[in-house]
Amino acid sequence: MKTIIRLSLRNLIRQKQKNLLLGAAIAFGTLTLITATSFVNGITDTLFNRVIVYMTGHIEIHLSENGSQYYSIHRDTDRMKALIRQNVTGIKQIQENVSVFARGIGNGKSDNLILIGLPPDISQFLTQFKVIEGNAKDFSNPAIENPMIISEPKAKHLRLKTNDLLRIRLRTINGQQQTAVMRVVAIVKSTNMFLDATSYGRLSDIKTIMGYRPYETGNLQVILNDPMTAPAQADHLHNALDSPPAWISGTMDGATVWVGGFKRDPATFAQLRQAVRVVSGTATLSKKTVLVSRPFADAHNIRVGSALPLTYAARLESATGNLTLIVTGIYEPIVQDIGTNIILAHEELILSDYYRLLPKLPTPLPKLGALANLLVPEWTLLDRTHTSEEFKKKNQELGRLKLKNGVLDVRTMVETASTIVTFDAALRIITYSAVTLLFIIILIGIVNSLRMNIRERTREIGTMRAIGMHQRQILSLFILESFFLALFASIAGLIAALLFMGGLSLIPITSQTPLNIFLVDHHLFFLAQWGTILINLSFIVIITVIASYFPARNAAYLECADALRHSEG
Amino acid sequence: MTIKSFVLASVLTVAPVAISAQTVPSLMQQIDSVMELKSNITAKVELTQQRVNQGTRVIEMMYRRRDTDDAFMIVMTGPEVEKGNGYLKMGDNFWMYRKNTRTFQHINRDESIGGTDASAEDFEQKKLVELYKPAKDTPDAIKKETLGKIPAYKFEIRAKANNVKYPKKIYWVRQDNGLPLKEEAYSLSGTLMATHYYLSYASVDNHYIVNRALFIDEFEKGNKTVMSLSDVSLRLIDNSVFTKAYLENLSK
Structure with missing residues (x-):
């Protein structure tokens, strides 16, 4: 076998020009496939892990009272978190989503704000935002009352700098008018246009201002390792959330x-x-x-x-x-x-x-x-819905029922962020269809080149058979040649793809369009996952080997005399 | 401040009485009796809303209200973009009507009305004595002050429950007949949020109705709304008025 491997490698070098051309075609196919999959993975990651995570989480448990759909109030937060942990697998994080629309008055300017509560550890938050003014560490400084991190566009509009005070007006969870003064400790630039309108306070501060008690919270959002399992996991959780009477x-x-x-x-x-x-x-x-x-x-x-x-x-x-x-x-x-x-x-x-x-x-x-x-019951459990239309109908019906007790809804990004999920699915289909078409064209070229290559070497095959090589050894020789060719070419294609994606992601895109939602820090974002790359490379190598198998078999099984007599003319 | 301001003000219909017992609860009861409308009211309302950096906007509407069965209807008559839209409340049900789509939509009590700071719950009939209690029980709970040239009683009240929009209010009422002259509303943290001035009252069928009021947003300085009432009638409103069909037909 060692001899066959050595021979196949030697043949690759010997047929340098032809193999370089064939290898370039395979490398180009690899580059296209890896770039396209990384681009789509990047968009999916941006949507599911940067946008949806901040909006609704992958699964959201919403509990409202007295017909209000504006605020969510989980009275017994720990009990609900325990139920979630018992019934959902692959949890990356359970986050408390406490947010409120507020009116803010800065330095001579006012504007509406979305104020979001952040947990004490903001390291994860800082992966999405770049501090351009101030010090994010002050956010955790207990000596500072109501510290606030504000996005650059909002700070600019409200004419705020670090250490400035922002007066806010909002409505508490009980419907009372509330005011507070927030101190800007950092101004941040978000990596995503979607997050430009948001401002952040300490979760504990925002909860207090909004009237939550320490054991209460707003929406509970579950972030999963695999967002695609959200609907099935939500169904399972829903089955375990029936409430006993409110005794x-x-x-x-x-x-x-x-x-x-x-x-x-x-x-x-x-x-x-x-x-x-x-x-x-x-x-x-x-x-x-x-x-x-x-x-x-x-x-x-x-x-x-x-x-x-x-x-x-x-x-x-x-x-x-x-x-x-x-x-x-x-x-x-x-x-x-x-x-x-x-x-x-x-x-x-x-x-x-x-x-x-x-x-x-x-x-x-x-x-x-x-x-x-x-x-x-303590809460009325709403039926699960699986599309945004069903979800909308459910909420309209809820308005008519005017329930006075708690109303619990288990929802997923599929219903609450259906536009994004559908857009992602459509984009995947379009991208993969285009790549598949391109790859088929490249594949036909590869198969044809392999056939021609083997045909041109028919007399060589006859010679090898004449000096004692078996048919199976000749078949193995040609398949190994194709295997090594595909392997080296796809590795070259991978390196080219990484360089190509690196180059593209260095180009800043400053224009403001709705498609900016897919950008990360005003640049294209490619997510090259090694698992996907390995699958792509294996796919290319296997396809090339299969493509070479049939002409190689035909050549290997030729009679020795017929092969030697073979003439290209 | 638009529709809510109007609701607050327009209900101040009263056959004024002399104030004898000067305690905070009795003054609160007087305001409640002022606000309780035992008949029907129809009026044209004009709200001139001034907002910082947004200029002035005039909102016109037709307002009908009947407290016996907790019903009211608002039909927008201006500006042009709002014309034909409306709101209908019957008991626990509150609908918003959109002329363009000819659809009714149930709205919740905490939803904004017409893009204003008023929500459906502002329209619920609530009595001051049920929601608030005197801030002080001491004899100095009521102070005598002069507002302009009018002698008034000033007193402070605090919310009994935690679901009242303004947890603290200060009222000034006329000493001679108990009509409210001024009201200050405070947030949970004690910030002055709004001041309402009831500028003039008109006499209709032996009732006094506030026909001009000024509402000042104290949080966002420069925002204010002037409310004017005209064509006021206390005649009985036909049952067919407080229906979806009536509201729908108005915009045809």
Whole structure:
């Protein structure tokens, strides 16, 4: 075998001119393939890991209250993060997205801002931004109150320099008007035009200004190692996020009770009336309705009109809540398996107290039986949607429902950033189609050249057969020649592609067009991934070897005398 | 400040009464009774909005309101680009109507109305005594001041809950009849955000209606809005008015 390898390498050098031409064609095909795939990979990386990551994450868990779609409020952040970790694999990061539209007044100029909260460690942030004025380290300096990093265009518009103060006005998560003063510690130039309008404060500062408590946060965004798995992962997470009823569980007259809110839609209320019979007082859809079970009422001498003072412990802080309910009716379960210490109240009577001081999760849970689906949960889980149209419809429907409790939505970039995802897919198809077409043309040239080459060497094959070489050895010789030719040429093509991409990415593109979103720091961005390059090179070598196999086989299996008699004329 | 300013001001319809008990709660109740409209109101409204570096913009609209069933309708009549657009509220439902697409869209209570700083929740009927409480219980809670040449009571109130837009307000009301003259609204951090001046009242069917008011944005200096009311009527509004069909037909 060593001899065959030596011979094939010697033949490559011997046929220098022809092999150089053939090698150049293969190298050009390699260059095209690697450049195109790196360009598309670069765009995908820019969109998915620089743009979408900042917009929505790959998966976003949005929890809103009282019909608001403007703010997301996760009350029990740690619990939700734990659920995400349990049900999503390949997590690169779970980030808290706390952002707000604000009105800012700089030095004699005002403008709207998107203010985003950043975690204490901003090293990852600085990979996307270049500090052009000030010191990013001041952002973490606890002595500076409300430090702010602002993008260059925004700073210019507001006439701000480092250490200047920016007054901002915004609305808190509760709807209150709020003002704050931010100090500019750094002015940054973003690597992407998309991020030019943004300004940044410390996550803890922005949360405080917006009215979040320490254990609360805005949207939770999951960044995955493989963004393409987002829809499947979101489906899996969605299946694990059903919420139990929003119980306010505490003590009343020495007894443990569970107060649950019955849903206020008439259909569900009708089902409730089929599950329980009111034996005293009334049960209507009035916001004042409070129903107590007869065994509990008898045990505690409760009548219609009695005041029920409930004391309950908060889940996430050392505080105690008090809630007083006035009984409007006493019920008796019609169906079995319903606990006796359950108080049923109109959902609007308990929800504001529930969210104001999130009560401890009750253990054990009371027996609910037929009531299970009739009580308002901590959050209503929205159906998963897989397209932007479905997502839009879902939100319109949500507006009509006017739910008062939390509404949880698990969404992915496919729905929320569908334009970008679709654009990326379309760009991939166009690029790969063009490259495939070009490569097929090059391949036809390669196959034809190989055939001609082998045909011209038919008499040489006859000579080799005459001096004792076997047919299989001749076949191996030609295939190895093609293999080495393809290998060396594709390596040369790889080097040329790297130089070509390096050269292209040095050219600054300063024009302002929407396509600038694909640029990184005003330059084209190529992402050469070694895995993809290896696949590309293997593909080229395999295709060349396959292309040479058939003419080589025909030549190898010629009779020795026929080969020697072969004449090109 | 446009539509919201108008809503705040136009509801100040009152048959004025002499103020006898000078406590903050009684003054708040007086303002509530001023704001509670027990009949119907129809009026033409003109808002002249002045913004820094943006010049002056005049917004005109037709406003109809009925508090008995928490209904109101706004039909934009100017500028030309807004003409025919409208808003309709019936109970818990709040729709925005776009003339160009002839579509109604449910809007949420925290969404902006007509690109202004007002949101749907500003239109919800809320009583001052339910949302606010006196800032002080002491005898000096009410101060006597003269506003221009008009003797007024000045008092401060604080929000009871954390979902009130302005957590602190200061009112000046006339000593003789309880009509609000001036109002200051403060942010959560205590910054003065807006000052409202109720400049003049007109008498319609034994009610006083504020027909000219000035709203000053104190945060962004230089922004202000003047509201003028005309063609005011307190006649009963037909049920067919507070419907989608009516709003749609207006723009045909």
